[in-house]
Amino acid sequence: MILLGEIVINIIHLFFLIFMTLPGGEISKRELHFIWIVDCSGSMRDDGKIQALNYAIKEAIPHMQRESENNIQANLLISALRFSTGAQWIIAPTKVNEFKWTDIEAKGETDLGQAFLLLSEILRIPPMTERGLPPVLVLLSDGQPTDNFKDGLEKLLSEPWGRKAIRVSIAIGEDANMDILQRFIGDNERQPLLARNPESLTKYIKWVSTVVQTASARPKSQQKNYDGFISNVDIPKPPEMLSGSTDVW
Amino acid sequence: MISKTKQVNNTHEFHAGEPVHINGLNIVCNVEKGLGSGTQGKVYSLISPDNSPLVLKWYFPSMATTEQYDILKSLIQKGSPSNRFLWPLALVNASKKEGFGYVMSMKDSRFKSFSFWLSRKVDPSFKVLLTACFELVQSFHLLHSKGLCYQDLSLNNIYFDPENGEIRIGDTDNIVINGEDKGNVIGTPKFMAPEIIVGKALPNTQTDLYSLAIILFYILFLNHPLEGKIESSIKSLDLPSMSKLYGFEPLFIFDPNNDSNYPDPAYHANALIFWDIYPDFVKRIFVRAFTNGIKDPTHGRVRETEWQIALLALRDSIYYCRHCGSENFLVTDSSVFEKLKLPVELGGINHEINVPKQNSTVERVQNNSVCWNPKCKTMNTRILNIQIDDRSYIALNHDTKIFPHHIDPDRKYDFSSPVAEVSRHPTDPQVWGLRNLSKNTWKVGKANGDAIEVYSKQSFSLVPDTQIDFGSSKGIVCY
Numbered sequence: 001m002i003l004l005g006e007i008v009i010n011i012i013h014l015f016f017l018i019f020m021t022l023p024g025g026e027i028s029k030r031e032l033h034f035i036w037i038v039d040c041s042g043s044m045r046d047d048g049k050i051q052a053l054n055y056a057i058k059e060a061i062p063h064m065q066r067e068s069e070n071n072i073q074a075n076l077l078i079s080a081l082r083f084s085t086g087a088q089w090i091i092a093p094t095k096v097n098e099f100k101w102t103d104i105e106a107k108g109e110t111d112l113g114q115a116f117l118l119l120s121e122i123l124r125i126p127p128m129t130e131r132g133l134p135p136v137l138v139l140l141s142d143g144q145p146t147d148n149f150k151d152g153l154e155k156l157l158s159e160p161w162g163r164k165a166i167r168v169s170i171a172i173g174e175d176a177n178m179d180i181l182q183r184f185i186g187d188n189e190r191q192p193l194l195a196r197n198p199e200s201l202t203k204y205i206k207w208v209s210t211v212v213q214t215a216s217a218r219p220k221s222q223q224k225n226y227d228g229f230i231s232n233v234d235i236p237k238p239p240e241m242l243s244g245s246t247d248v249w
Numbered sequence: 250m251i252s253k254t255k256q257v258n259n260t261h262e263f264h265a266g267e268p269v270h271i272n273g274l275n276i277v278c279n280v281e282k283g284l285g286s287g288t289q290g291k292v293y294s295l296i297s298p299d300n301s302p303l304v305l306k307w308y309f310p311s312m313a314t315t316e317q318y319d320i321l322k323s324l325i326q327k328g329s330p331s332n333r334f335l336w337p338l339a340l341v342n343a344s345k346k347e348g349f350g351y352v353m354s355m356k357d358s359r360f361k362s363f364s365f366w367l368s369r370k371v372d373p374s375f376k377v378l379l380t381a382c383f384e385l386v387q388s389f390h391l392l393h394s395k396g397l398c399y400q401d402l403s404l405n406n407i408y409f410d411p412e413n414g415e416i417r418i419g420d421t422d423n424i425v426i427n428g429e430d431k432g433n434v435i436g437t438p439k440f441m442a443p444e445i446i447v448g449k450a451l452p453n454t455q456t457d458l459y460s461l462a463i464i465l466f467y468i469l470f471l472n473h474p475l476e477g478k479i480e481s482s483i484k485s486l487d488l489p490s491m492s493k494l495y496g497f498e499p500l501f502i503f504d505p506n507n508d509s510n511y512p513d514p515a516y517h518a519n520a521l522i523f524w525d526i527y528p529d530f531v532k533r534i535f536v537r538a539f540t541n542g543i544k545d546p547t548h549g550r551v552r553e554t555e556w557q558i559a560l561l562a563l564r565d566s567i568y569y570c571r572h573c574g575s576e577n578f579l580v581t582d583s584s585v586f587e588k589l590k591l592p593v594e595l596g597g598i599n600h601e602i603n604v605p606k607q608n609s610t611v612e613r614v615q616n617n618s619v620c621w622n623p624k625c626k627t628m629n630t631r632i633l634n635i636q637i638d639d640r641s642y643i644a645l646n647h648d649t650k651i652f653p654h655h656i657d658p659d660r661k662y663d664f665s666s667p668v669a670e671v672s673r674h675p676t677d678p679q680v681w682g683l684r685n686l687s688k689n690t691w692k693v694g695k696a697n698g699d700a701i702e703v704y705s706k707q708s709f710s711l712v713p714d715t716q717i718d719f720g721s722s723k724g725i726v727c728y
C-alpha cells in the first residue's frame with residue numbers, strides 16, 4: 001500500500017485544535033442613553049412616594065439588564081437627573097450591567113424647567129456619540145412645576161436629539177399635572193402613564209426600562225397599525241392598567 | 250394613602266401553583282413560574298402530570314382577540330410541521346381569567362438566542378452555524394410548502410444549540426395561511442421586506458423569504474446586509490431614517506454596481522472579514538438575494554431550495570487548516586479542480602510542476618487556500634476530498650461523515666444516519682480510511698487498478714484516485 005503521510009496531512013492532526021474561534025468580533029452596536037428624570041420635591045415625601053420610586057427602580061434593574069443581554073443593536077447607558085430646588089445629575093452615564101441605584105430623598109421645590117435645561121445641554125454631539133439611537137427620557141413627577149418649565153422644554157425640544165428622543169412620563173398620583181407631562185411627551189397618540197399606587201408604579205417603571213428600551217434598541221414585532229412616518233420610534237403599548245387595587249395615592 | 254402592599258388580584262396573570270386545565274390534552278397542569286413576557290402575552294412554565302416540558306402563553310387582554318383565537322385553533326388543527334417549531338398544542342380557557350392562552354413545548358435551555366452569537370457570547374464553529382442556517386431554511390421551506398406564512402421572522406424568535414446547530418423556532422402564534430390577511434403583526438423593523446415598509450404589501454411567503462435572507466446574512470457575516478457607509482453616516486438611527494435605509498432606499502453593502510453603501514471598516518469590519526473568507530458561489534447567492542431580491546419581490550428572491558443547496562455545499566467544503574486547525578472552505582469549482590487533480594502522482598508530489606502558475610483560475614485557488622486565520626496564513630494546497638458523480642465535493646476531515654443526502658439522489662436532505670465516515674486505521678495511525686456504515690457493499694477500484702469489495706463496517710484506505718461505487722452513485726477520492 002502506497003500511502004504517504006504527506007497526502008493526508010490535513011486530516012491527521014488537530015483533534016485538540018479544531019475549536020478555533022471564528023474570525024471577526026461582536027456586531028457593532030450603537031449607544032443608547034436612557035435617562036431617569038426624577039422629581040424630588042418635598043411633596044414626594046408624602047405617602048411614601050419617594051420610597052416607592054426608589055423601590056421600583058431597583059426592582060427594574062435586573063430586568064433591564066436581562067433585556068439588554070439579547071440586544072444586538074445597543075450599548076445601553078443609564079443616567080439619572082434629579083430636580084427639586086434646582087436640578088442636578090445624580091448618576092453619570094453608566095453601563096447597564098454596572099448600574100446601581102442609590103436611594104434619593106425628597107425636599108424642596110419642583111424646578112422642572114431647570115431639569116429640562118440641564119438635559120438640553122447634554123442632548124447634543126458631543127457629549128452624545130456620532131453613532132447613537134434615539135435616547136430614552138423618562139420623567140417621573142407628582143406635581144406642579146414651580147419654575148418656568150416652558151422655556152426649559154422649548155430649549156430641550158430645540159435640540160435635535162431632544163426632539164428625536166423617546167419621551168415617556170409617569171405621573172405619580174392624581175395630583176400630578178397631566179397636561180405638562182403630556183407636553184413633555186409631545187405627540188397626542190401616547191399619554192402620560194398615571195401610577196395611582198405603588199404596584200402600578202413598579203409595573204410602569206419595569207415597562208419603560210425593558211419594553212421602551214427595546215423600542216429604541218432592539219426592534220420588536222410591529223403591529224399592523226404601524227406608521228413609520230409619524231413618530232421616531234414605535235413604542236409598544238404600556239401594560240394593562242391594574243384593577244382591583246384599593247391602595248391609591 | 251399608601252397602606253401595606255397587598256397581593257394584586259390580576260385577572261390575566263397566573264401565580265405559581267395555580268392549576269391550568271388543558272382540555273385539548275386532557276390534563277391538568279400547575280403553573281411553575283413566569284418565564285418572561287413579550288408584546289403579546291406572558292409565558293409560564295408548567296408542571297405536567299407526566300413531566301413533559303410544557304409552557305403556557307397567556308395573552309394580554311388587548312391581544313386576546315377572536316382573530317388570534319381562530320389562528321390558534323387552525324394551527325393546532327394543522328399540527329406542527331416538525332419538532333423544530335414551538336407549535337401551539339392546545340388552547341386554554343380559564344373561567345376566572347380574562348382572555349385565553351395556549352400550551353406549547355418548552356424550549357430546552359441548550360437552545361440560545363442568535364443574539365448570543367452576534368454578541369460573541371457563544372463560540373460555534375462554521376459547521377454549526379451552517380447547520381443552523383440549513384435547518385432554518387429547511388424548516389421554513391416545510392412551513393411554506395404547507396401554504397403557511399410566518400409573518401414575523403426575525404432573530405428574536407429563533408434559537409440554536411451552539412454545540413450542534415439544532416434550531417427551535419418560537420413565536421409561532423402569528424403563523425397564518427399565506428394570502429389571508431390575518432394576524433396583527435407586520436414584522437420586525439430590520440427584518441421586514443422593503444415592500445412592507447413602504448406600505449405596498451402585507452406579510453406573505455415572499456416577504457418571509459426576504460427576512461430569511463436577512464437572517465442568513467446576519468448569522469454568516471455578523472452584519473446587517475444593508476448597513477454600510479450609509480448607516481454609519483446616520484447619527485441617530487430613528488424610525489424615519491430606518492424606513493429609508495431598510496425600506497425606501499435599500500442598497501446592499503456589496504452591490505456590484507453601486508458601492509455607495511460599501512461596509513465602513515470602522516463599524517462593519519465583520520462584513521469585510523467574512524466576505525473574504527467565503528467562496529464565490531456564496532457571495533453570488535447573497536448578491537442576488539439583495540439586488541434582484543429587493544428589486545423584484547415576486548421573482549427575484551432566492552428560493553429556499555437554492556439556499557439549501559448552497560448552504561450544504563458550503564458545509565461540505567469545510568476543511569481544517571493543517572497548521573492551525575481553523576475551518577476553511579475548499580473551492581469546488583470543477584474546472585479548477587480538474588487541473589489540481591490530474592497531475593497528482595503518488596510519491597512524487599511537487600506543487601511547482603503540477604499546478605501551472607500562469608493559469609489565473611488556479612492562482613485564485615491558491616489565494617483562497619491561504620488560511621484566513623491572521624496568525625496562521627498557511628497555504629493549504631492539497632485537501633483530501635471526495636467527488637461524487639461530478640456534482641458535489643465533500644472535504645474529507647478526520648470527523649467527516651457522509652449521508653444518504655450525498656450519495657443517493659432519491660434521498661436528498663436525508664441526514665438521519667450516516668452511510669460512511671472517515672476512520673483511522675486500527676494499528677497504523679498514519680493511515681486513514683472511509684468506513685462503510687451502510688448495509689450495502691461498495692465496489693472500490695483502487696488507484697493501482699485492483700478491484701475490491703468493501704462490506705458493511707469495513708474501511709478502505711483513502712488514497713487519491715480510488716473510485717467507489719456506492720450503488721446509487723459513484724465517488725472518486727481527490728487530492
Ligand SMILES: Nc1ncnc2c1ncn2[C@@H]1O[C@H](COP(=O)(O)OP(=O)(O)OP(=O)(O)O)[C@@H](O)[C@H]1O
Pocket residue numbers: 220221284285286287288289290291292304335353354355356357405419420
Ligand atoms: N416555548 C417556550 N419555552 C420557553 N420559553 C419560552 C417559550 N416561548 C416563549 N418563551 C419565553 O417567553 C418570553 C415571551 O415570549 P414571546 O417572545 O413568544 O412573547 P411575545 O409576546 O410573542 O413577544 P414578541 O412577539 O414581542 O417577541 C420570551 O422571553 C421567551 O424566551
Ligand SMILES: [Mg+2]
Pocket residue numbers: 221287288289420423
Ligand atoms: Mg409574538
Ligand SMILES: [Zn+2]
Pocket residue numbers: 570571572573574575620621622625626627
Ligand atoms: Zn491556519
